[in-house]
Amino acid sequence: DAGITQSPRHKVTETGTPVTLRCHQTENHRYMYWYRQDPGHGLRLIHYSYGVKDTDKGEVSDGYSVSRSKTEDFLLTLESATSSQTSVYFCAIRETGTGSYNEQFFGPGTRLTVL
Amino acid sequence: SQQGEEDPQALSIQEGENATMNCSYKTSINNLQWYRQNSGRGLVHLILIRSNEREKHSGRLRVTLDTSKKSSSLLITASRAADTASYFCATDARGGSEKLVFGKGTKLTVNP
Numbered sequence: 001d002a003g004i005t006q007s008p009r010h011k012v013t014e015t016g017t018p019v020t021l022r023c024h025q026t027e028n029h030r031y032m033y034w035y036r037q038d039p040g041h042g043l044r045l046i047h048y049s050y051g052v053k054d055t056d057k058g059e060v061s062d063g064y065s066v067s068r069s070k071t072e073d074f075l076l077t078l079e080s081a082t083s084s085q086t087s088v089y090f091c092a093i094r095e096t097g098t099g100s101y102n103e104q105f106f107g108p109g110t111r112l113t114v115l
Numbered sequence: 116s117q118q119g120e121e122d123p124q125a126l127s128i129q130e131g132e133n134a135t136m137n138c139s140y141k142t143s144i145n146n147l148q149w150y151r152q153n154s155g156r157g158l159v160h161l162i163l164i165r166s167n168e169r170e171k172h173s174g175r176l177r178v179t180l181d182t183s184k185k186s187s188s189l190l191i192t193a194s195r196a197a198d199t200a201s202y203f204c205a206t207d208a209r210g211g212s213e214k215l216v217f218g219k220g221t222k223l224t225v226n227p
């Protein structure tokens with residue numbers, strides 16, 4: 001599992017509340033990613049990070065912010081949760097270095113329900 | 116819009132048969148990858164094929180890449196019930212993009 005954990009694994013919240021999801025890795029990878037997965041859409045990139053304090057937007061970044069204050073943690077925040085953000089959220093890391101070609105390894109996912 | 120699109124969306128076969136899934140993409144790529152996702156779990160990297168490769172094998176997996184047609188296929192030979200999962204292709208754009216774009220997946224069911 002490439003040493004990736006996500007917390008919480010399940011969360012139910014109400015519309016308008018802020019929510020923060022945490023991704024933690026133990027292997028000092030530089031690149032970390034947040035995706036959401038919805039039926040009929042596959043995986044879509046929300047934000048990614050290429051180093052501490054270095055982040056960039058993905059395909060579906062509206063309504064989400066991220067922070068990476070240390071290598072091992074990448075936080076995804078829904079500033080004011082909406083029902084359209086009900087989804088399964090996956091964190092991933094990218095292998096780099098000799099012999100790597102952008103393979104990504106995924107955490108177990110967080111199932112978020114916004115009522 | 117997404118780069119990769121898998122075909123078919125769903126495939127049901129008997130144990131022991133071969134399963135073939137296809138992926139089409141739109142722009143030039145550095146490499147193409149296939150991932151598997153078991154129900155309720157994260158994606159697992161299966162195999163990567165580089166843009167200058169035409170075929171690659173890993174165990175019971177065979178991947179082909181046709182850059183002229185912008186398509187790839189994943190063949191699973193002698194399928195097992197444990198191969199039941201969704202399979203996704205992912206591409207990164209030529210030029211060294213750090214991002215992958217995933218297709219919507221093929222849901223494979225292998226019946227015992």
